[in-house]
Every structure is written in structure tokens, then in C-alpha cells.
Amino acid sequence: MATTLTWLGHAAFRMDTETGTRVYVDPFLNGNPKCPDAEREPERCDLVIVTHGHGDHVGDAVAISKRFECPVVAQVELRDWLSTNEGLPEDSRQSPNKGGTVSFAGVRVTLTDANHSSSTWHNGAILYTGESTGVVLRQEGGPTVYFAGDTNVFGDMALIKRIYAPDVAVLPIGDHYTMGPDEAAVAAELVGASRVVPSHYGTFPLLTGTPDALRPLLSAGVELLAPAPGETLTL
Template sequence: MNLTYYGHSSFSIDFAGIKLLFDPFITPNELAKDIDVSAIEADYILLSHGHADHVADAIQLAKQTGAKVISNYEIIMWLGREGIENGHPMNHGGAFDFDFGKVRYVNAVHSSALDDGTYLGNPGGFIVSNGQHRFYYSGDTALTMDMQLLPRYGKLDFAILPIGDNFTMGVDDAITASDFIQCNKVFGVHYDTFGYIKINHEEAIEKFSKAGKELILAEIGSTIKIAD
């Protein structure tokens, strides 16, 4: 299973031949200026919440790719008003079987609105699974006790967690989160994009290592094998 990182919290996962694109924020991100958005492919687009740094390119990419968009009810209704009709609404605690596997929409502690005040529902995260693999993308969130419930849905191959602090968990809380979800392989997101969330990469990796865990910090535009 390969993961391509587009910067901030935007990434694509090749999930048994199906391309899953998460939280596309690329064109406004100066750190991702070398990414050609017109070349991005997606079968599904999953949006964790309605902040601009997670949905900025969602409309363009949904139209460009024809992908089905999976998100909370309010975001799917908003996209419908913007001309995106191929959407699948979800809400917290619910799961649905798609052709690539099961998606469960789980709690996140954050906020969710556009800069103009448009309310886009409650933030969330996703557990994505099929018969072979299972991973968790938390979306933007604080450390929350709800994460301790996630192992009941099965063992995770890896997790994608924010580590930038200020707006979300920082490195120390992400380590605790990995304890809660019982997953020691973490792909870090939501760091360095803005001044508020710049981190020391070597220090972050060392902290995870000392806790017996692996933190992966990928180069923007790179593709890595993240699970067999």
C-alpha cells in the first residue's frame, strides 16, 4: 500500500488499486507549489472537516476526477450547492461498505467552518479497512479519550496523525494517541505549513523512537510504501 504526500494534511493512498485522496489543500500551500494538481487522480475524496486548509481544492478535484466525495452530512450538502452531486454523507459512529472496503466516521475534537462563516458540521476522522488492511486518519484533533475505543474495530496497520501543535495535537500528545489506538506506526501531518505549526523534525522522530514507535515524515510530492 503506497501513500503519496501532497503537504499539510493532504495525501493519497493506493488502497488495493483504488485511489483515496484525503483533505486536498495544495494550490494555496506554498510548500506544495511543485505539485501539479491537474495530474492528481482519485476514485474517492475523503474530507475530515470544513476548514479551508482541508477542502481548498476539493471542488476542483471532485470535478476533475469525478471521484465520489465522502464526508459529514453538512460538507456533502455544501458541495451539492457548489455543483458536486457525487457525494456520500456520513456522521459520527456510522460506517458504510464501499467497493474498496469499509469507512467508519469517528470523533475528532476541533472545529469546522469556512472563513466566511459557513458552518460545515462537526469534524471527524476515518477508519478505512478491507480484508487485508486497516488504517486510521484522525483529521485535525486534540488528544481525546474516544481514541481508546478504536482498537475494538481491529488492529491498525498505521495511523495518520497531526503533530504540529497549536491547532491540533503536538508530538507528545500524538505519542499518547498512538498508545490509545494501539498503533506504533504513525505518518505525521499538519506541521510546518504555517509559522504556528513549525516543528523540529529530528526531535519529533527521536521522541517517537524513544517511545518505541516510528514517526514517518515524508517529503512533499514523495510516494512511500507504508504497508505490505
């Protein structure tokens, strides 16, 4: 069985591992105008990962976790906030910080740096929810996948290449709230993955970056995989 990756629109992805573990990353499904109707209600889930506290990334994480009784991994302040305010069970195993690695259902989850903000609206006020992160997912015998989360390009992406050597990099390209194609091309070079999957684009008018703008900027030998919402890639 191969690892597959399904884009659910915006920055939401479903990954199915070599052993059948199903992982949702930033599961913004309901309210996401690009999420196919057939994907709004997951059939099953073994693990949820949230990169930061903005609503278009937390999305349906709590509802999915409660429905399938599966863990939600997020940076420690965000994970604690989800416990305190959204009813998730407290579990320090699910709340690492940057550089930390936790393992669930055969998947090793490592939080990395990302340059972005992380907050939520609560009772009419903006609340801090820790720091934004990227995430590296590793599994025995399968590809290593790096989700950059919401970020601009930064030089320490070279350390992600050096330490984790990802096979696939999921990079935001929409511009305005994250990096656009110009920076994403440099990020791809720094991370060194042979395959790049664009994300966080095409959802709203402000997000103007496109895969077509990114493609000619990528280094020779880097494959751009740009699925349609709901399309599944075999990694």
C-alpha cells in the first residue's frame, strides 16, 4: 500500500500512510469553499495535526477528534487552549513544541519553525494561541512529508533539509497572508524535496499566487504536483 495525499482545498490535507493510518492536517472542511462536498464529513481518522490557531487551519479538528476519539497534535499553547476552551482531553503527549517529536499510529510528528502568527477570536477578543509551526511526518518505509504551514521563506528551511530530508514539501503559495510563488520557489530550493505540492491558494480573492506562476521558478528536477481539490496523489 502506498502513501497517498489528498488536497481538500486551502491548506487542508488528508494523508493515508503505507499501513493505512489516516491523518488530517489543518482540516478546514466545513466553511472551506474549495472543499468538495463529499469530503466535508470524514469517514474515519486516526490523527489530526493543526499547525496554528487561525480558524482556517483549526477548522473541524475538534469535531473530528471527538467523533473518532483520535489525538490532536498541536503546539503546546494551542493544544492547551483547545483543551481548556474547546473540550479536548488534556494530554501532554499531544502538545509538543518546536523541535519536539511525538508518535501516534505509526507516524512520527515533528514540529518545525514557521514564520507566521497564531491567534483566535474568543468572546469578542483576539487571543494568542502560541506560535505557528510547520510539521514533518515520518513513517517506517514511507516518504517523509514536510507541511510548511503558513509561512514566508526563511533561511533555516535549510536545516529542515539537513535534518529531515523531506521527499515531499507542501508549501503555501497564495501570497498576502503567506509567501507567494517567488518565495515558495526559494523555499523549495532550501528544503530540497524532489516534489512540491502547493497549498493555501485559490480559496479567496486575496490569494493570488498560482501553481502556474510557481512552476517556471522551480529548480530543474523538482516536480510540481498540483492536484485539484479532492484529488489524491500517490507519493
